[in-house]
Amino acid sequence: MRTIDKRFSGVHALKEVDFSLNAGEIHALVGENGAGKSTLMKILTGIHQRDAGDIYYLNRPFDPRNPGHALEMGIGIIHQELNMMDHLTVAENIFIGREDTRSGGVFLDKRGQNERAADLLSRLGMNIDPTATLGRLSVGKQQMVEIAKAVSRRLEILILDEPTAALTDAEIDELFTIMTDLKNRGVGMIHISHRLDEIHRITDRVTVLRDGESVGTRVTSEITKEEIINLMVGRTIYEEPKSASSVPPDAEVVLRVTGLNAGPMVRDISFELKRGEILGFAGLIGAGRSETARAIFGADEVQSGRIEIGGAPTSIQSPVDAVAHGLAYLSEDRKRYGLALNLDVKDNVVMATYRDFTNGPFLAKRKISDAAHQYVNRLAIKTPSVDQLVRNLSGGNQQKVVLAKWLIRNCDILIFDEPTRGIDVGAKSEIYHLMNELAGQGKSIIMISSELPEILRMSDRVIVMCEGRITGELDISEATQESIMHCATMRTQETLTRS
Numbered sequence: 001m002r003t004i005d006k007r008f009s010g011v012h013a014l015k016e017v018d019f020s021l022n023a024g025e026i027h028a029l030v031g032e033n034g035a036g037k038s039t040l041m042k043i044l045t046g047i048h049q050r051d052a053g054d055i056y057y058l059n060r061p062f063d064p065r066n067p068g069h070a071l072e073m074g075i076g077i078i079h080q081e082l083n084m085m086d087h088l089t090v091a092e093n094i095f096i097g098r099e100d101t102r103s104g105g106v107f108l109d110k111r112g113q114n115e116r117a118a119d120l121l122s123r124l125g126m127n128i129d130p131t132a133t134l135g136r137l138s139v140g141k142q143q144m145v146e147i148a149k150a151v152s153r154r155l156e157i158l159i160l161d162e163p164t165a166a167l168t169d170a171e172i173d174e175l176f177t178i179m180t181d182l183k184n185r186g187v188g189m190i191h192i193s194h195r196l197d198e199i200h201r202i203t204d205r206v207t208v209l210r211d212g213e214s215v216g217t218r219v220t221s222e223i224t225k226e227e228i229i230n231l232m233v234g235r236t237i238y239e240e241p242k243s244a245s246s247v248p249p250d251a252e253v254v255l256r257v258t259g260l261n262a263g264p265m266v267r268d269i270s271f272e273l274k275r276g277e278i279l280g281f282a283g284l285i286g287a288g289r290s291e292t293a294r295a296i297f298g299a300d301e302v303q304s305g306r307i308e309i310g311g312a313p314t315s316i317q318s319p320v321d322a323v324a325h326g327l328a329y330l331s332e333d334r335k336r337y338g339l340a341l342n343l344d345v346k347d348n349v350v351m352a353t354y355r356d357f358t359n360g361p362f363l364a365k366r367k368i369s370d371a372a373h374q375y376v377n378r379l380a381i382k383t384p385s386v387d388q389l390v391r392n393l394s395g396g397n398q399q400k401v402v403l404a405k406w407l408i409r410n411c412d413i414l415i416f417d418e419p420t421r422g423i424d425v426g427a428k429s430e431i432y433h434l435m436n437e438l439a440g441q442g443k444s445i446i447m448i449s450s451e452l453p454e455i456l457r458m459s460d461r462v463i464v465m466c467e468g469r470i471t472g473e474l475d476i477s478e479a480t481q482e483s484i485m486h487c488a489t490m491r492t493q494e495t496l497t498r499s
């Protein structure tokens with residue numbers, strides 16, 4: 001790709017970017033949220049048309065007209081935001097648009113399709129039932145299905161736009177095995193990720209974008225992670241673990257959960273949250289942490305257990321009740337629960353608090369814009385204006401809009417579920433700063449995170465879950481990656497020895 005240029009109304013998304021990919025190469029594409037990574041890849045796959053520049057593919061000029069055309073030519077993409085049909089089965093999703101039909105007939109050969117999907121999934125080492133409804137799988141598993149779908153075709157180039165953001169460590173290992181296998185077969189891959197540790201594990205070269213410009217391409221083994229960060233954000237960022245809790249021992253308990261049961265993934269959960277505390281919830285993806293949060297928040301049905309807020313027993317039947325009790329829940333799955341993509345930034349930010357922004361029967365437009373502005377600045381949300389549709393923001397900036405939406409409510413107890421997933425290193429430290437500030441103001445935070453460095457950096461205390469139960473509680477002064485991992489895999493090990 002040579003001197004690729006692209007403008008959207010108000011945004012110069014790509015400025016004369018050069019990019020190349022060799023056969024059998026894994027090329028990392030990194031940069032801050034909104035740097036232009038997804039846009040460059042959407043141009044390569046014909047989703048967006050470039051304004052200027054040239055593309056050469058297999059030594060010939062190439063004009064990708066639309067994603068179907070690119071795919072036909074052997075260029076596949078796995079999108080940042082999952083892009084599949086929740087109500088269809090796994091197999092249907094994999095073969096959508098090219099369903100098998102029985103010879104001459106119009107009937108879909110479901111069984112044949114399921115068998116082929118089963119075959120593909122097992123070849124990829126994925127333990128997924130092809131007849132399962134996609135929407136019932138975890139985000140991580142859905143991602144794996146999307147990968148299976150892409151590699152079920154003959155490809156020259158595979159683009160992976162943040163494929164690992166929602167995957168467990170084991171799933172990441174599986175994915176990297178699949179990628180290595182494709183590499184050995186000569187497939188070139190472009191790997192976009194905010195998890196910078198992955199770059200040295202899997203990629204051959206790395207290109208850094210900054211504000212729509214390429215600031216360089218390097219051989220991965222010749223550049224350090226710190227140097228990459230420096231190229232990305234233009235400064236050095238230090239992330240040190242917290243060494244001691246900043247919560248006084250006699251701090252008031254604001255939330256007490258006792259014997260909470262809600263489905264198979266929330267078993268007998270008891271814990272306390274104190275005023276001004278950041279309580280980390282660690283564990284592997286699928287340990288039941290989000291389910292616990294959803295149960296407390298009234299989003300899922302609770303079978304038994306007690307929830308006390310500020311010392312008083314409460315009965316939270318729905319998220320609306322929860323909010324009335326001063327609870328906020330920032331879901332991990334922003335597309336499903338967090339955002340109205342077809343509304344603009346300001347409406348998304350104030351959506352849940354419209355009542356505070358009325359003027360008699362009218363919405364106070366000015367007040368809404370001002371409030372939205374304030375959060376756009378505070379969280380450094382990259383958007384030309386608060387009137388931009390959220391759909392048009394980059395993935396990480398959409399995540400920040402979800403944050404703003406909850407912060408504006410001024411809740412006392414905030415549950416952050418994977419708050420920095422898909423967020424670049426620079427913005428991450430801004431969000432950490434903000435969380436510390438909120439805790440300093442006496443707000444209490446439950447932070448669910450699958451990234452151990454994040455847990456160790458932010459938490460005053462750590463609760464570890466495994467298979468729907470709490471398997472450990474550690475003060476930050478005694479928490480280490482090892483002690484947390486030990487608890488996080490405890491029940492799995494027990495189950496293994498028992499069977």
Ligand SMILES: Nc1ncnc2c1ncn2[C@@H]1O[C@H](COP(=O)(O)OP(=O)(O)OP(=O)(O)O)[C@@H](O)[C@H]1O
Pocket residue numbers: 008009011013031032033034035036037038039040080382383391392393394395396397422424
């Ligand atoms: N359809 C669109 N309309 C208007 N602006 C857009 C559109 N798509 C992207 N942009 C803007 O172009 C810029 C680059 O966005 P892009 O999605 O490529 O960023 P990114 O590097 O993928 O970021 P992230 O890490 O957050 O995913 C951003 O400022 C974004 O808001």
Ligand SMILES: [Mg+2]
Pocket residue numbers: 037038039080161394395396
């Ligand atoms: Mg992106």
